[in-house]
Amino acid sequence: MTDRRAHLDLFAMVCLVGCAALWGLNQTATKIALAEIPPLLQAGVRSLCAAVLLAAWIIYKKLDLAPGEGHWAYTWRGGLLTGSLFAAEFACIFIGLQYTTASRMVVFVYFSPLVVAAAMPLVAPQEKLHARQVLGLLGAFAGLVWAFSEGFHTPTVGDKQWLGDALGACAAVLWAGTTLSIRGSRLATALPEQTLMYQLVVSGVALAGAGWLSGELWPAQISALAWGSLAFQIIIVTFASYLLWFWLVRHYAAATISAFTLLTPVFGLLFGVWLLNDPLTDRLLLALVAVAGGIGLVSWPRRA
Numbered sequence: 613m614t615d616r617r618a619h620l621d622l623f624a625m626v627c628l629v630g631c632a633a634l635w636g637l638n639q640t641a642t643k644i645a646l647a648e649i650p651p652l653l654q655a656g657v658r659s660l661c662a663a664v665l666l667a668a669w670i671i672y673k674k675l676d677l678a679p680g681e682g683h684w685a686y687t688w689r690g691g692l693l694t695g696s697l698f699a700a701e702f703a704c705i706f707i708g709l710q711y712t713t714a715s716r717m718v719v720f721v722y723f724s725p726l727v728v729a730a731a732m733p734l735v736a737p738q739e740k741l742h743a744r745q746v747l748g749l750l751g752a753f754a755g756l757v758w759a760f761s762e763g764f765h766t767p768t769v770g771d772k773q774w775l776g777d778a779l780g781a782c783a784a785v786l787w788a789g790t791t792l793s794i795r796g797s798r799l800a801t802a803l804p805e806q807t808l809m810y811q812l813v814v815s816g817v818a819l820a821g822a823g824w825l826s827g828e829l830w831p832a833q834i835s836a837l838a839w840g841s842l843a844f845q846i847i848i849v850t851f852a853s854y855l856l857w858f859w860l861v862r863h864y865a866a867a868t869i870s871a872f873t874l875l876t877p878v879f880g881l882l883f884g885v886w887l888l889n890d891p892l893t894d895r896l897l898l899a900l901v902a903v904a905g906g907i908g909l910v911s912w913p914r915r916a
Contacts, residue, residue, distance in 0.1 A: 617864050624864055627856055628872040634853045636879025638845060639714040639721075640887050642706060645841040650828035651706035654842065656820025659702075662850035663812035669855065670805055677806040687806065690797030694790055694807065695814020701786035703819060704779040712776025713769050713890040718880025719759065719899050720780030722907070725873060726752050727788035729910045735796040748909025755902025756781070759895045768891040804858040812850070874907040 620628070645654055670677065677684075684691075709717055726749050733740050741749070760781070763774030790811070794800060799807050860869055881900055884890035 620864060620869070624860060624869070627860060628869055629875060631853050631857055631860075632872055632875035633879045634849055635876045636718060636881075637883045638849045639705075639709065639718045639880050640883045641841040641844045641849075643709050643714040643884075643888060645838045645845070646706070646709055648831055648834050648838040649842065650823060650830075651710060652703060652819050652823030652826060653828045653830055655699075655702045655706045656816050656818075656823055658842065658845050658850060659699075659812045659816030659819060661846045663809060663816055665847065665851040666805065666809055666812060666855075669851075670809075675803065675805055677803055677809070687798045687802055687810075690793060690799045691807070691810030692814060693797070694793050694799060695810045695812075696818065697786050697790040697793060698811040699815035699818040701783045701790065702815060703822065704783035704786065708776040708779030708783065710776065711770065711772040712763075712780065713884055714888055715881045715884030715890040715892070716759070716769075716773075716777055716896060717780045718884070719877045719896065719903055720756060720777055721783050721787065722873070722877040722880075722903055723752060723756055723781065724784040724787040724791075726903070726906050726910055727785055728791050731788060731792055732795070735792050745910045748906035751909075752902045752906030755899040755906075759893075759899035762893060762895045766893075768893060804861070805855075808854060808858075874904040877903055 617624075642654070649657075705717065705721065729741065729745055730749055760774065760777050762768070763777050767773035769776075794807055799810070877900055881890075881892070881896070885892050
C-alpha cells in the first residue's frame, strides 16, 4: 500500500490548484459547446470518449481492475447505481446550462461536498457532524437560497434562470448521491479507475440514448471552437484531471487535499465572467463566499 504524505509539497499544491482551475473552467467549456452541440448527446459523447481513453490507460498500465472483492461480479450493482446517478447529474448540468450561466451553475453544483458531509452519517455513522461543520452547512445553504431567489425577482439571464439554478442544485444532490453510493457499496474497496469506468460507460450509454430518444441530432457542421471545447472536456477534464486527482488521493492524506476543492467554484465564477461575460451579482458573490466558506469549515481537519 502506498504511504500517504501528511503534508503537501509544492508539486502537490500546484497540481491541486490546477485541478480546481480545470474543473472550474469545465462549466464554461460546456456552455460554449452547447451553442452548437445538444446537451444530452454532448454529455454522452463526452463520457464515452473519455471511457475509451481510460480503457487505453488501464491497458497501458496493466491494471488489474478485479482483485478480490473488487471483482466485477461483486461490484456491478454498485457500478450501475453510481453510473446512473452520474448520468443524471450531468443531464441536470448540461440541460441546466441552457437556462443559467456557467458562473451560477458551478456555485450551485459545488454545494455537493456539503450535502455529502450532511448525509455521510447515514452511510458511516462514525462520521458525525460537529458544530463547526453544521455552521458551514447552514451558512452555505442560506447563501444558495439567497442566490436562487434572484431567479424569481431579478433574473439576469432570462425568465427561466430559476430552472437552470434548480437543475444545478439537483446536480449537487446527485453528485453527493454518487459519492455516498460509492462509499456504501463494494466500490469503496475497488480501484478508482474501475469506479470511474463504471461512471463513464453507464452515463455515456444512458445520456447518448436519452439524447437520441428525445430527438437530439448531431450537428452536420461544428466550429473549431465547439470541437475544442468538447475535446477539453474529454481529454483534459474527464480523463487527465481525474487520473491526476486519483494519484494525489493515493499519495497524500485526504484531509490535506479536500479543502482545495473550495477553489473550484471561485475559478468557475471567474472564468464565466471573464470568458462569457456572465453577469456578476451581489447575491451570487455572497453565495460563492458562503459555499467556499462552508466547504472550508466542513473539510478543515479537527484538532486531535
